Amino acid sequence: MSIYDFIFYLFAAITVGSALLVVSSDNIVRSAFYLLATFFGVSGLYVLLGADFVAVTQIMVYIGGILILLLFGVMLTSNITNVEIKKGMKNLLPAIIGIGILLGAVISMMIDTRWKINVGEIPQTTSYEIGKLLITDYVLIFELLGILLLIALIGAASMARRERSK
Amino acid sequence: MVEVGLTHFLVVSSFLFAFGLYAILTRKNAILVLMGIELLLNAANINFVAFSRYGNFGLNGQLMALFVIVLAAAEAAIALAIVLNIYKTFGHVNVDEIDNLKE
Numbered sequence: 563m564s565i566y567d568f569i570f571y572l573f574a575a576i577t578v579g580s581a582l583l584v585v586s587s588d589n590i591v592r593s594a595f596y597l598l599a600t601f602f603g604v605s606g607l608y609v610l611l612g613a614d615f616v617a618v619t620q621i622m623v624y625i626g627g628i629l630i631l632l633l634f635g636v637m638l639t640s641n642i643t644n645v646e647i648k649k650g651m652k653n654l655l656p657a658i659i660g661i662g663i664l665l666g667a668v669i670s671m672m673i674d675t676r677w678k679i680n681v682g683e684i685p686q687t688t689s690y691e692i693g694k695l696l697i698t699d700y701v702l703i704f705e706l707l708g709i710l711l712l713i714a715l716i717g718a719a720s721m722a723r724r725e726r727s728k
Numbered sequence: 729m730v731e732v733g734l735t736h737f738l739v740v741s742s743f744l745f746a747f748g749l750y751a752i753l754t755r756k757n758a759i760l761v762l763m764g765i766e767l768l769l770n771a772a773n774i775n776f777v778a779f780s781r782y783g784n785f786g787l788n789g790q791l792m793a794l795f796v797i798v799l800a801a802a803e804a805a806i807a808l809a810i811v812l813n814i815y816k817t818f819g820h821v822n823v824d825e826i827d828n829l830k831e
Contacts, residue, residue, distance in 0.1 A: 577744065664749070
């Protein structure tokens with residue numbers, strides 16, 4: 563078992579274990595903090611796949627941005643001592659059965675399929691190439707995403723600050 | 729034990745996808761449903777990057793993952809604004825009890 567395999571199993575265990583805790587924890591604040599571990603694990607998997615820029619972006623955007631936003635949402639919308647928030651589950655049995663079947667089917671498909679594997683050389687660093695692609699092949703998507711983020715910024719701010727008319 | 733390859737990453741992302749779907753289907757709290765959506769997006773991202781690495785597609789898969797991250801940020805901001813409005817109107821964020829659009 564090489565060091566690569568060991569690190570992979572470590573990050574996979576962190577990711578899957580903390581994701582399970584996110585969906586099964588009773589306390590919503592705990593779920594948010596387990597989500598932190600999940601995002602870290604996923605970013606470690608990106609590093610193992612040779613995607614250093616995506617890994618750093620994952621940490622900066624997900625952990626620095628989205629998770630903080632979710633925590634703000636938790637703090638602003640729930641009374642932590644409220645019992646109602648802690649035990650909020652519905653349709654447990656049908657969901658578990660359905661998702662069990664789905665998970666079994668997807669995993670057996672992933673394992674049984676003979677993927678055409680053609681490993682290229684591992685790039686030493688990807689940010690230079692990604693930057694070049696972003697302003698050549700993908701420039702339209704890049705600009706559209708900029709406009710989309712601006713729209714989201716304005717929309718979110720105006721929606722969240724709207725006062726009740728009466 | 730077999731050497732870690734494409735299949736291992738795909739299995740991890742399948743587990744993340746299943747857990748995210750479970751959170752969306754069973755949780756009442758809107759914030760936890762949002763967390764489930766983030767798990768789904770992460771599962772898709774792992775698949776993009778893994779196929780990009782093992783399929784010799786260059787960096788195209790990684791760029792798709794970057795775009796998905798950007799969309800996830802925008803989605804989280806908008807969804808949080810909607811959730812705050814729901815809380816102002818109803819006094820709670822349980823998605824199974826929210827049944828009208830007007831105040």
